[in-house]
Amino acid sequence: QPDSADEATRQMLRRNPFYRAVPEQDPYEFAKLLQSLGSYPQFGAGAFLDLLQPQVDLLHANTLTQTFATPNDYSAPLKINVGAEFLYRPYPQLGVGLEVMLLSEDFTRTTTPIQQYSSVYSESLSSLAVPLFARWNPLSLFGNGEGTFKPFIEAGGFAQWITSITSTITLAQTASSSGGSSSVLQDGTPQDRRKTFNYGTVLGLGVSWAYSNTTEIVLRGWYWNGLVDLTKPSARYTSHLFLPYYYEDDDIALRGFELSLGVNFQFGFREYKSDDRSSQE
Numbered sequence: 001q002p003d004s005a006d007e008a009t010r011q012m013l014r015r016n017p018f019y020r021a022v023p024e025q026d027p028y029e030f031a032k033l034l035q036s037l038g039s040y041p042q043f044g045a046g047a048f049l050d051l052l053q054p055q056v057d058l059l060h061a062n063t064l065t066q067t068f069a070t071p072n073d074y075s076a077p078l079k080i081n082v083g084a085e086f087l088y089r090p091y092p093q094l095g096v097g098l099e100v101m102l103l104s105e106d107f108t109r110t111t112t113p114i115q116q117y118s119s120v121y122s123e124s125l126s127s128l129a130v131p132l133f134a135r136w137n138p139l140s141l142f143g144n145g146e147g148t149f150k151p152f153i154e155a156g157g158f159a160q161w162i163t164s165i166t167s168t169i170t171l172a173q174t175a176s177s178s179g180g181s182s183s184v185l186q187d188g189t190p191q192d193r194r195k196t197f198n199y200g201t202v203l204g205l206g207v208s209w210a211y212s213n214t215t216e217i218v219l220r221g222w223y224w225n226g227l228v229d230l231t232k233p234s235a236r237y238t239s240h241l242f243l244p245y246y247y248e249d250d251d252i253a254l255r256g257f258e259l260s261l262g263v264n265f266q267f268g269f270r271e272y273k274s275d276d277r278s279s280q281e
Contacts (some may be wrong), residue, residue: 008170042270044085050081054254055255085099100129110214120172149209156201162191162194162230164191170184185217203223228255
């Protein structure tokens with residue numbers, strides 16, 4: 001009874017997804033049927049450590065002194081962040097993921113607003129980012145088990161809520177008979193000049209390695225493409241940094257590259273047959 005045998009074997013794999021046929025004990029027909037079946041986890045949950053290289057995209061430069069900033073005037077250090085991921089796979093090769101990340105991003109802008117003076121503006125942002133993405137494993141999932149490598153492609157979008165901002169500006173005299181001088185101002189209200197909500201797209205590549213039947217190690221790279229001009233137009237000309245610091249906010253968007261390493265715990269295994277996978281593709 002092939003149909004009944006197929007259904008019974010599927011039910012068995014739902015309860016014991018890692019069963020392998022024992023040639024000395026299992027019937028030949030049963031062992032052959034098992035060869036055409038595989039199992040995959042419908043659900044996954046894990047934690048990631050993220051190395052983020054922020055980038056400031058200069059959408060439009062603004063100035064009070066006709067000395068405009070350029071993209072090269074912006075710099076941002078590498079930052080380490082953390083996140084948690086939840087993954088649902090409706091099909092063996094296709095998954096939908098949601099990640100919750102605590103992001104920290106710093107950047108500086110160094111310009112020469114007037115002769116013999118340099119201005120260094122530094123800003124630190126903390127935020128909560130929630131990427132929603134689809135994951136596709138282009139290669140077959142047959143051969144699941146410890147030691148299996150699976151490359152994947154991810155694409156989606158993210159929402160970001162900026163929770164806190166701090167900034168300082170330093171105006172230094174670069175040449176004078178007294179040897180130069182500088183003054184530093186801690187900006188008490190940088191949030192008045194920034195929008196608190198950002199969104200954009202994410203695109204990435206990665207590979208997972210099956211450490212065990214229920215645990216995988218994931219290495220991936222993402223590109224974050226922020227689409228929002230974070231500068232409030234209404235507040236650009238009300239900043240107290242105008243004078244005597246000669247500072248005016250540029251129109252900027254935040255982007256960047258991320259390399260992350262994480263571990264996923266998998267559960268809710270389901271069985272599938274080669275014919276099922278072909279029909280889903």
